[in-house]
Amino acid sequence: MEPKFLQKNTRSAEHSFFCKYAEVPHTYDQFHYHKEFELLYTLENKGTRFIGDSINSFAFKDLVLIGPGLPHHWQSDKEYYEDNPLLIAKVVLVHFELDFVGSDFFNIPEMKNVKTMLSKANRGIHFSIEHAVKLESIMLGLAGKSNWRQVIDLIEILCEMAEKPYTLLASEGFSDSYHGSNNEERITGIYNYMIKNHDGNISLNNIASYANMNPAAFCRYFKKATSKTFSDSLNDIRVGIACKKLINTELSIAEIGYACGYQSISYFNRQFKKVKKINPSEYRLKYLLTKHPTT
Template identity: 30%
Template sequence: MTTPNIEKTLNPNELLLFKDLVSPHFNPNWHFHPELQISFIVKGKGTRFVGDHVETFEEEDLVLTGPNVPHLWRSDEAYFDADSNLSTKGLVIYFNQELLHEGLMKKNEFYHINKLIKNSARGVEFYGETKRTIKPLLLRMGNIKGFQRIILLMEIVNVLANSNQFKLLSSPAYTNVLKGDDTKKMSLVYAYVMSNFKNKIALKEVSDMLNMNTTSFCKYFKPRANKTFTRFVNEIRIGHARKLLLEDNLNISEIGYECGFSTLSNFNKQFKSIANMPPHEYRRLFLKIKTPLS
């Protein structure tokens, strides 16, 4: 029997691990682990996967993920080019849930922290002033050791627990059903889609990668991603389209074709289905925010 492909983070004698990660690109493997994780992106761009949630990320992305929540910060394809001079940097804290014992969570003083830990099962993204408050605290983590790190972690957790500047990522119905070599298979699929979403993706090619027929692959993929493969591909494409719309260099039709849609009508339809507004409205709202009032 194969064992779950779980990433090893803490050893049995640790409660907390801090990493200042600098590399050409972020870990490209879809994975999970029993520890909670706080991730802050200092440098780098790409697509973030948390449970069944897919969204682009950029610098100063701040996310909390709970125990055994599958996740992946996939760098843009440019970071994987052999001649690329791009690099990434992330500040990450892994901590054991034993630090926030169930008995403590029942006390009044831990009400907000208990709510935060429950929300972490879906992944939590923080924004606004919360990010600006957390960043210097994470930077301090690299300069201290031992119990001082535990104290600083509690300060960080307290800020997150009392913030109202957050959004939950995975859907309420999402549960991690990955087992055996699922994470390896899903990583193959994710990597293939990220490399090929601008072109037509043949379901048979993806199925063949996992030695499945197309029917078996569709049945395999949906409960693990909590969505159909077609929906997954469209979410990747729309995520890229959002970035292109904000850059304001291409017209909407050009963006649709650049993201793998063969017709403008289908691009508009899928964009509205995923972003809850048509692409021209998305661009208009962003430009309104971007342009200061005179």
């Protein structure tokens, strides 16, 4: 299921970004991506949320931030396609580019937290319902504002979001590059090395040598920097890349497993299920079924 690229037009003579409140029978049901950030607040709607390789149910008061290039869609439940006037999807949708307030705005010290949050949005970010509800009034008012007031309100929303805990949705391997919680050059380089060489035999000695550490020191450093073991992180990356292949190619499960560095298909199935809670065949089927949402 190759995601569709959508060309957006977020800027005009009157506005530096796009924002609207919408009431529709159901949300847009094609797996797609675009070059803009997307902020979607779902006031009313229920279904399944697909963000990269993340598959989760969603319901009322769902707030998500998506970075440029990350495939996504919200699949409303079947009953939303049955012309029931009592079931309406109500959302606030915002599309903006990183430089909508100037190329250097998010580099100022006061925007440090927002800049960090935006750098992680390439994996998709979900906010708690408690946080979403606190932002509801300003989100609803955003579409009705104009001039500088609308810009100020969006900046306030981003600042509030950046100061609260949030959850990353897509796995590390699904994105083309890693933007983790620790932005040090060394840990970023380690993740990029694992992504680039995911299809080979990356041993602890290999990765420790790459990082110029002995294995014991590397394990301590990596666990402190990422809160995960090296083996768990490597598996997350391989599963994320496998998800991309399951979605975008017609390769067999076995071909994908071997291409992602697994030497045994049974081991691939076990490790995939450990991360995604379903096996690769079930995962692929979930995505394929979204091509026919009304059936």
